[in-house]
Amino acid sequence: MDTINQRIGEMLARVRATRPLIHHITNLVVMNDTANVTLHVGGLPVMAHDVEEVAEMVTHAGALVLNVGTLSPDWVESMLVAGRQANELDIPIVLDPVGAGATQLRTMTNLKLLRSLHIGVVRGNGGEIGALSGAGGEMRGVESIAAPENPLTAARTLAQTYRTVVALTGARDIITDGERGFIVSNGHIWLTTLTGTGCMATTMVAAFAAVERDYLLAAAGGLAMFGLAAELAAEKAHGPASFKTALFDQIYNLTPEQVAAGARIAELEW
Amino acid sequence: MDTINQRIGEMLARVRATRPLIHHITNLVVMNDTANVTLHVGGLPVMAHDVEEVAEMVTHAGALVLNVGTLSPDWVESMLVAGRQANELDIPIVLDPVGAGATQLRTMTNLKLLRSLHIGVVRGNGGEIGALSGAGGEMRGVESIAAPENPLTAARTLAQTYRTVVALTGARDIITDGERGFIVSNGHIWLTTLTGTGCMATTMVAAFAAVERDYLLAAAGGLAMFGLAAELAAEKAHGPASFKTALFDQIYNLTPEQVAAGARIAELEW
Amino acid sequence: MDTINQRIGEMLARVRATRPLIHHITNLVVMNDTANVTLHVGGLPVMAHDVEEVAEMVTHAGALVLNVGTLSPDWVESMLVAGRQANELDIPIVLDPVGAGATQLRTMTNLKLLRSLHIGVVRGNGGEIGALSGAGGEMRGVESIAAPENPLTAARTLAQTYRTVVALTGARDIITDGERGFIVSNGHIWLTTLTGTGCMATTMVAAFAAVERDYLLAAAGGLAMFGLAAELAAEKAHGPASFKTALFDQIYNLTPEQVAAGARIAELEW
Incomplete structure (x- = not known):
């Protein structure tokens, strides 16, 4: 445990030292908030969605966030273009499948992104991960109103199917690559009273993934710091x-030492 | 009076118990704020504008908000598609005619929505309601800088023409279905120093209309709570x-009892 | 110095007395913030981008802000249409070249706007002004991570090339029309921890330019007040x-007297 917490503190220190660019193609509701979260954790945000510039922009990025919260066809096309370039350059992609399960379009679009790109981390709520893994769960708009019966299995199945890391956030966060896994128990019920906290969590994961090749640990680190x-x-x-x-x-004031001391991360026992 | 206030408190209790989905097709400036207001009053927000998903999304909604604050033709098309489905399913539509009177496009688009759909409530400022009713008034951008000479008549005319409820907000709010009416005198001058407070008021009305078939009373309730x-x-x-x-x-902390006690609503005498 | 500070205080008083409409065609990240800044300094904001209404909307404006932070081709077309109308009516245009230098598209789009329109003031950071003037500098997304070696020369060159006022903001702000110039030393390091503070500064400049034909002084005034x-x-x-x-x-509470007393503006010595 000490080693994990220490490594997470070191990741935050690296974010602040290297200031990675986090390129977001994201929804219209949270852009301001996730740009600020990027700055506060220590990265540099850019929101760019035009198909003529996304491939060039992502070249300079430490991570790419794809978030379909207010999707439209031209933005999805830009996500594919930016995503292919990110894959080419081995830049991690973090997918936020906002509202998967709420409409056919959202479910299908997220599956298309998962099939077309190599996604580093999928960060979603129970209903979204349930819908994408086929495990069930229920969405009302972008809120999960019923998690899949067995969220662990849903997360593992999705991770295995697309060879990705799945971070299913809720009262406790489940993070797995289909084999190993972590439970993060930081967090607070107030997070459910604000719009965009899932999207903010995704941005935190992206900032950590930009400086850490072990995406499983990066996702755990970003979520633990956000919850703390x-x-x-x-x-x-x-x-x-x-x-x-x-x-x-x-988020701005937390030091690497505080994060290392306060993160509550446990290895997942299946 | 007691009965009205009590009913309004009960509406808030129903919003919090049932958590209705409020589907917004709204402007780019206020999306984050109105999503948060939806959550704080007790509903669940979703912002979705793609024509391929709006009809499916609205099926699950308790109310649909149409807000033309930053309109463009494809979004207006989506408003019509979502609105027809809402009418089909008897889901209330709340229209916010942002900037009607400021440009021909805005005036014409709002009239088109009023003619093509059955709108449950139109929530606008004096200049906007004046422009749509033909009663005059003056807009500078999205601000009403001169109300129509007789705002009561303007509201009543618009309500009668389109068989809708009109909520004209200002220092005192006028709400009428063309026959009955209320005056809400809750509110504060600080609301004029912030962008999007009209749009937030519209969202409050939509949350109440999602749980109350008497839209006249629902509009009065949403505006009284917002003003309080x-x-x-x-x-x-x-x-x-x-x-x-x-x-x-x-908005988050107010209880049904506090709203019932603090709402200042009077029946309108013509 | 007294005279300059006094004139700046008078400008703020004029903004508050006349409430100029500031028409923004701006990016999706900062719309809410810059609308609020417009209201707080004393103007009236409108965000309108549809090509069918921008020429009519700008007719009523005191100033037009063009900000390419999340550009797409149809919005750039609207900027050109609105800008030509503004030029026709002698309404000042303030350009915010967000991310110029970060991608070819951003650099080229800003140069196109500078060549096609008469821009009153260009407000950018060191990297952006460097990219547009050909003087170098480096961008990471929308942040300037290296200013041009000689920012004074970069600003002066750009001002002379396009016969405009250039406001290069940073620890100290440089404002020049290519001949005269000012240094504004108000400001605080906290501004670098928030997204959109450059865009907010641009809005402040636009509000002052709406009431003052000497754009050099208007830009100095807007930036001094923002920094204060x-x-x-x-x-x-x-x-x-x-x-x-x-x-x-x-921004809301500062009085003209406080701004006149607190502005730190020095004439530029080449």
Whole structure:
């Protein structure tokens, strides 16, 4: 355990030292928030979606975030173009399958991205991972209102099918590559009262994946730090908006040492 | 009066118990804010605009918000597709005619939506309702800089013409279906210092309309609660941004009992 | 110096008295923030990008902001249409060349706008102004990670080439029309921890340019006020998000007298 926590603290230190560019092709709702989260954790954000520039932009990136929260066909085309270039250059892609299961279009688009690209990490909620793995679960819009009966199995199946890391976030986060796995128990219930906290978690994962080739550990690290920031922010919250202010301040203020000390990560026993 | 206030408190309780999905096809400026307002009042937000998914998405919704704040032709097409499906399923549509009167395109688009769909509630400022009713008023961009001479008549005319409920918001809010009507006198001048407060009010109305078939009362309830939250938030504000934080916290924290006690709603005497 | 500071205070008073409409065709990340900054400084914001309405909308504007932060071809076409109308009516255009130098598309698009329109003020960071002037510098996404070796020369060259005012912002802001110039030394390091602060600065410049024909002085005034607000906000900040809240509150609360007293503007000696 000490070694894992230490390695996660070191990842944060590397993010802050190297300031990786995190190229987002993401939804219209959260762009401002995820750009700020990128800056606060220590990276540099860019939001660029035009098909004429995405391949060039991603060349300079440490990681690429693909988030289908407000998808439209031309943006999906840009995701494929940027994604192929990222794969070519071995730049990690983090997919956020927002609303998979809520409409046919969202489910099909995410499956298409999973089949067409090599995705480093898929970060979704229970309903989304359930829909993509075929394990069930239920979505209402972009919220998971029923997780699959066995979320561990859903995550493992999806990871194995697409040879990717799956990070299923909820009260406890499950992270697995289909063989190994971690449970992250940092977090706070206030996160469910704000829009875009899933997308912010995805950005945290991307920032860590930009500096760590072990994506399983990178995903655990990003989620643990995000959850830890939420725990500390909750102490100052009078409601969701003051919680958000405190959360963003905490992401910025947390040191590698604090993250190494506060991350609650356990190896997954199947 | 007691009965009205009590019913409004009960509506809020129903929103929180049933968590209706509020499908927004809305403008790019306020998406994050209105998604958060939806969550804080107790609903679940989804922003989806692609023509391939809007009809399916709205099927699961408790209400549909159409907001033309940053309109473009393909989004208007999606509004029509989603709106027809909502009408088919008897799901209430709340229209926010942002900037009607400011350009020909905005005026014409809103009239087209009013003619093509059965709109449950139109929530606009004085200039917008004036432009749509033909009663005059003046817009500068999306701000009403001169209300129509007789806003009551403007609201009533528009309501009668399109058999809808009109909610004209300002220092006092006028809500009418062309026959009955209410005046809501909750609110605070700080609301005029922030962008998107009209759009937030529209979302509040949609959340209440999702759980109450009497749209006249639902609109009064949503606006009274929003105004009450603003009054309480103003006590903690040092400027518009700290006001916004307090406003969002208040929307989340207000209980049905507090709303029932604090709503200031009077029946309209013509 | 007294005269300059006094004139800047008077500009702010004029913004608040006349409430100019600031028409933005801008990026998806900062729309909410720059709309709020427009309101807080005293103007009225409108975000409108559809080619069918931009020429009509800009007719009522005091200034037009063109910001390519998340550019796509149809939005660039709208920028040209709105810009030509603004030029026709002698309405100042403020260009924010977000990410010029980061991709070919961004560099080329900004040069096209500079060649096709008469731009009143270009407000960019060191890397962006360097890329457009041919003086070098380096961008990572939308952040300047290396300014041109001689930023003064870069700014002057660009100003002379396109007969415009260039405002190159950084630790110290350089503003020049190619002959005269100012250095503004207001500001705070916290501004670098938030997304969109460059775009916000651009909006401040546009609000001042809407009420002052001397764009060199208008740009200095907008940037001095923005930097002064940041200095005062920093005293209340516990991190980037609480800094942002305080910054927006300060922009709203600063009086013309405070701005006249606190602006630190020096004439540029070549």
